[in-house]
Amino acid sequence: MNTSPSTVHDADQVANRRADAPHTSMFVRMLLRAAVLRRGRAASALLAMVVAAAVATAMMNLYVDVQAKLRSEFRNYGANVVAVAKEGQPLPADALTRIESTLGPKTLAVPFSYAVARTKDGQSVVVVGTDFARAGQLNHWWSVTRWPAGAGEALVGMRAAAVVTPDRKPFELTFHDRAVQLAPAGLLQTGAAEDSRIYLDQSEFQSWTGVAPTTIEIAVSGSTAEIEQAIAQLTQILHTADVRPVRQILEGEANVLNKTRATLYAASALIVLTASLCVLATLIGWVFDRRRDFAIMKALGASERLVNGFFAAEAAALGAIGALLGFAIGVGVAAWIGRVNFHAPVMPRFSVFPYVLAGSIAVALLSAVLPLGLLRRVAPAIILRGE
Amino acid sequence: MFPRLVYESFRRQTRRKLLAGVAITLGVAVATAMIAVATDIGDKINRELRTYGANLLVTPQEDTLDVEIGGVNLKPPSDGTFLNEADLPKIRGTFWHHNIVGFSPMLPVTVKVVEGASAIDVTLLGTYFNKALIFGKDEFTTGVRITHPWWKVSGIWPDDSSQNVLVGKRLASKFNIRAGDTLEVNSHPLTISGILSTGAAEDDQIVGSLLLAQEILGKPGAVRRIYVSALTKPEDALAVRDPKTMTPEMYDRWYCSPYVQSIAYQLQEAIPHSHAEQIRQVAQNEGTVLSRIKGLMLLVTLAALFASALAVSAAMATAIYERRQEVGLMKALGAGSAAVAALFFAEALLLALIGGIVGFGAGSLLARQIGQSIFNSQISIEPVLFPIILAIAVFVTFAGSAAAIRRAVKFDPVFALRGEA
Numbered sequence: 089m090n091t092s093p094s095t096v097h098d099a100d101q102v103a104n105r106r107a108d109a110p111h112t113s114m115f116v117r118m119l120l121r122a123a124v125l126r127r128g129r130a131a132s133a134l135l136a137m138v139v140a141a142a143v144a145t146a147m148m149n150l151y152v153d154v155q156a157k158l159r160s161e162f163r164n165y166g167a168n169v170v171a172v173a174k175e176g177q178p179l180p181a182d183a184l185t186r187i188e189s190t191l192g193p194k195t196l197a198v199p200f201s202y203a204v205a206r207t208k209d210g211q212s213v214v215v216v217g218t219d220f221a222r223a224g225q226l227n228h229w230w231s232v233t234r235w236p237a238g239a240g241e242a243l244v245g246m247r248a249a250a251v252v253t254p255d256r257k258p259f260e261l262t263f264h265d266r267a268v269q270l271a272p273a274g275l276l277q278t279g280a281a282e283d284s285r286i287y288l289d290q291s292e293f294q295s296w297t298g299v300a301p302t303t304i305e306i307a308v309s310g311s312t313a314e315i316e317q318a319i320a321q322l323t324q325i326l327h328t329a330d331v332r333p334v335r336q337i338l339e340g341e342a343n344v345l346n347k348t349r350a351t352l353y354a355a356s357a358l359i360v361l362t363a364s365l366c367v368l369a370t371l372i373g374w375v376f377d378r379r380r381d382f383a384i385m386k387a388l389g390a391s392e393r394l395v396n397g398f399f400a401a402e403a404a405a406l407g408a409i410g411a412l413l414g415f416a417i418g419v420g421v422a423a424w425i426g427r428v429n430f431h432a433p434v435m436p437r438f439s440v441f442p443y444v445l446a447g448s449i450a451v452a453l454l455s456a457v458l459p460l461g462l463l464r465r466v467a468p469a470i471i472l473r474g475e
Numbered sequence: 476m477f478p479r480l481v482y483e484s485f486r487r488q489t490r491r492k493l494l495a496g497v498a499i500t501l502g503v504a505v506a507t508a509m510i511a512v513a514t515d516i517g518d519k520i521n522r523e524l525r526t527y528g529a530n531l532l533v534t535p536q537e538d539t540l541d542v543e544i545g546g547v548n549l550k551p552p553s554d555g556t557f558l559n560e561a562d563l564p565k566i567r568g569t570f571w572h573h574n575i576v577g578f579s580p581m582l583p584v585t586v587k588v589v590e591g592a593s594a595i596d597v598t599l600l601g602t603y604f605n606k607a608l609i610f611g612k613d614e615f616t617t618g619v620r621i622t623h624p625w626w627k628v629s630g631i632w633p634d635d636s637s638q639n640v641l642v643g644k645r646l647a648s649k650f651n652i653r654a655g656d657t658l659e660v661n662s663h664p665l666t667i668s669g670i671l672s673t674g675a676a677e678d679d680q681i682v683g684s685l686l687l688a689q690e691i692l693g694k695p696g697a698v699r700r701i702y703v704s705a706l707t708k709p710e711d712a713l714a715v716r717d718p719k720t721m722t723p724e725m726y727d728r729w730y731c732s733p734y735v736q737s738i739a740y741q742l743q744e745a746i747p748h749s750h751a752e753q754i755r756q757v758a759q760n761e762g763t764v765l766s767r768i769k770g771l772m773l774l775v776t777l778a779a780l781f782a783s784a785l786a787v788s789a790a791m792a793t794a795i796y797e798r799r800q801e802v803g804l805m806k807a808l809g810a811g812s813a814a815v816a817a818l819f820f821a822e823a824l825l826l827a828l829i830g831g832i833v834g835f836g837a838g839s840l841l842a843r844q845i846g847q848s849i850f851n852s853q854i855s856i857e858p859v860l861f862p863i864i865l866a867i868a869v870f871v872t873f874a875g876s877a878a879a880i881r882r883a884v885k886f887d888p889v890f891a892l893r894g895e896a
Contacts, residue, residue, distance in 0.1 A: 212550065340527035347850060
């Protein structure tokens, strides 16, 4: 009755403001209020969304990255490509730099040159010249007691040592009447042909025998296709060599990698499926729970389109926010698994984000559409009566 | 009254129960399949790693040095000592014979091949292709087709009793010969049944049966070396110790573990005057690759368990949340919180057990499918897994329901009945 003019003025102002405001603001407000008022249920739906998105992101990241990680583990098996000089044609002197500049710094190339020398008592023994630093890096499985460090030092294979220097004393070798005195720096054990050989530094070997490297063992990292491409490139730049893949290493790697990938793929599919089902179950419950909102909106005269749009927008927003948070967490989980298992973090792959986002929104929309279809057939009055 | 409440609840709310039951079944199925795959993946990958070939090499104990460059032997052919072919089947008699996938004897012989006017030296490698052997009552086949799976033949593999040979790819292109041609080796004409591609020294060699190589060499029963492919356990601190310095108990444990070292030791015992050594390139790398893949699958399995636990919890929470009115009615009729909670937990237990049993069955099938399609072999499910899976299912279902049940029980019956939830 005694409303002061100012209050009337205020009410008018509010009414004016509301009339002027675009309709979208009401829509946004309904969305926001719905989230705030029912934060418990909204939070649990969001949580399910986040977890599903996180698990999906982690699995996709791992699936892509693990192959690269495993490939680098497989490089411990050593060279997968060998370049052998064709008969009577030496390898170019700058072959190593050529290989490394063509294939990039991740490639490891090790030269080997061979000669048969004689011991003092006339036994034949294979002597190999190589680059020790590179050979050690390439062949992790070589069990070496001590790498040669100075001039005149040789790495002696286990079985060769028993013949040439059973007492680990310096020994003499002759090649075409040229003798050298060598001291055994350490013993080499591989369980294969290397055990019967004596290894020398390449420059020392070459000044003694005059034999240049005839074989280059190369570890190329990458997929089968990339390695094939590398072989084609190497054939181009090394005219005098026969470049061939080491089938034992390549096929073993391809086989194990394929099986691992397939298992991981099956596991990822199962996990993503379970996570999506979890979201579906939670969201259907959430939307179903809000049938009273739905009924009130319809009772107040909201069109079918508006109500559907409202629930769809809500679901999409939930999906998008869930995907965003889940992606961040999933990348973290993948990085953690990478660190724990491979001692190297899995790099975040933003290329999977669109898939996670699209998948999350799709699942959210699906779980909004299913209960709405059921509710549409029921008159608002029945829902409001609580039946 | 209580059983009837539970029974009626299942009878009247079939749809809701079905939804929760399906969620539990799916969750348990995924968990079972993943656990089964993760526990078996080590064995499976170990077998796949055998595509890298032999990891053990047996040579004569008093062996002279190999003088060999790029697969070409530079030593007089009859030089050195040999193993006896008759001892080979004894490999099947060693303690870890089930772990030995296969073995191939090798006997390289230098032969003269006439090409045009001149004769050149070529290595002829005698081996088993896929030879049938008998040890005791145990019949088995072994040879390079098992131990060297990357050897590819265009043409047909020769028979172990025939005089047919394979010619290495590069040698074949040098002589310009094809499968079906004959090649004069030490003035014997030999039929070429196929062209061999290995990507290694054999590409420049002739490969024939062991018998043929022995005939050419004139040493029946001679074997130069044996490649053995065995399933091994990754090396640990015990593996690398010298068996001579071990206490008897430690020695037993070492001897009865399939380390590459203990298998080498047993091969030496089985074959007289032999020396067995691990091929480090193959043997040493297996462990790392294996542990990486096993670790990966373990972590992925944890993720799968987590996801399925969450799915089950979410489904249970939703199912209970929808039944507030029922709770209101029960409480209005005088039921205490404990009675209501007991009803819900009983229902959850029943759902978990049914879902767990069905899910375990479905998961076993799933694991079998995965094993069959990826590894071409069965993934065996340990029966001990069943009670564990069931316990996990019950626990997760309870944990998932607990929060929802607590909230449902706390709810004021008046509001619940008025529908103002």
